[in-house]
Amino acid sequence: MPSFTKPALQILLFTAAVAGLALLAGAWRSARHDSQRLAATVAAQNIALQQASDREKQRDQQLAAKLSAIQSAKRAVRTPQQAAEQIPQILPPLPLPVSLQIPGIRLHQLTVPSPPAETQPPAETQPPATVSIPQPDLVPLYDALQDCHSSEAQAEALQKDLTDEKARNAALTQERNAAQAAAQGGTVLVRLKRAAKWFAIGIAVGAAATAAVRH
Numbered sequence: 001m002p003s004f005t006k007p008a009l010q011i012l013l014f015t016a017a018v019a020g021l022a023l024l025a026g027a028w029r030s031a032r033h034d035s036q037r038l039a040a041t042v043a044a045q046n047i048a049l050q051q052a053s054d055r056e057k058q059r060d061q062q063l064a065a066k067l068s069a070i071q072s073a074k075r076a077v078r079t080p081q082q083a084a085e086q087i088p089q090i091l092p093p094l095p096l097p098v099s100l101q102i103p104g105i106r107l108h109q110l111t112v113p114s115p116p117a118e119t120q121p122p123a124e125t126q127p128p129a130t131v132s133i134p135q136p137d138l139v140p141l142y143d144a145l146q147d148c149h150s151s152e153a154q155a156e157a158l159q160k161d162l163t164d165e166k167a168r169n170a171a172l173t174q175e176r177n178a179a180q181a182a183a184q185g186g187t188v189l190v191r192l193k194r195a196a197k198w199f200a201i202g203i204a205v206g207a208a209a210t211a212a213v214r215h
Contacts, residue, residue, distance in 0.1 A: 042178065067153065077143075
C-alpha cells in the first residue's frame with residue numbers, strides 16, 4: 001500500500017475536495033438548467049393552451065349568437081310575401097341580381113349583391129329564366145336556406161375547433177417531452193452519483209494506463 005507524506009496527503013485531499021465541489025456544481029447546474037427549460041416550456045405551452053381555449057370560447061359565443069339570430073329570423077317569416085322579400089337577401093352572391101315576385105302583391109325591390117359591372121355577363125345574352133314556386137313553398141324554402149346558413153356556421157366553427165385542438169395536442173406534447181427530458185436527468189443527487197461514477201472510472205482508467213506505461 002503506498003504511503004503519502006503529509007503535504008502529499010493534503011494535496012490529495014484538497015484535490016478530492018475540489019473535484020467533489022466541481023462535480024456537485026456541475027450536477028446542480030445541469031439540474032437547474034433542465035428545471036428552467038421545463039418551466040419555460042410549460043409556461044409557453046400554457047399560454048398556447050389558454051389562447052386556444054379563449055378562441056374556442058369566443059367562437060362558441062359568436063356561433064350561439066349567429067344561430068339565435070337565424071332562428072329569430074325564421075320565426076319572423078310566416079307568410080309567402082315575407083319569405084319572397086327575405087329569400088333574395090340570404091342567397092349566396094350571384095353574377096346578376098335575383099328578385100321574387102308574387103302575382104297581385106307588390107314587393108320591395110330586393111336583390112342579391114352582384115359583382116362589379118365589368119365582371120357581369122351582358123344582359124342581352126342572358127335572358128332571365130323563369131322558375132315557378134308555389135306560394136306555400138316559399139316559407140319552407142326560406143327556412144331551408146336559413147338552415148343551410150346554420151350548418152355552414154357550425155361546420156366552420158368545428159373546423160376551427162379542430163385546428164385549435166391540434167394546437168392544444170401539440171402544446172401538451174411539448175410539455176410531456178420537456179418533462180421526460182428533465183426526469184431522465186434525475187435529481188441533483190442522482191446526477192452527482194452519475195458524475196462521480198464516471199469520474200472514478202476515468203481515474204481508474206488513468207491509473208491503469210499509467211501503470212501500463214511504467215511496466
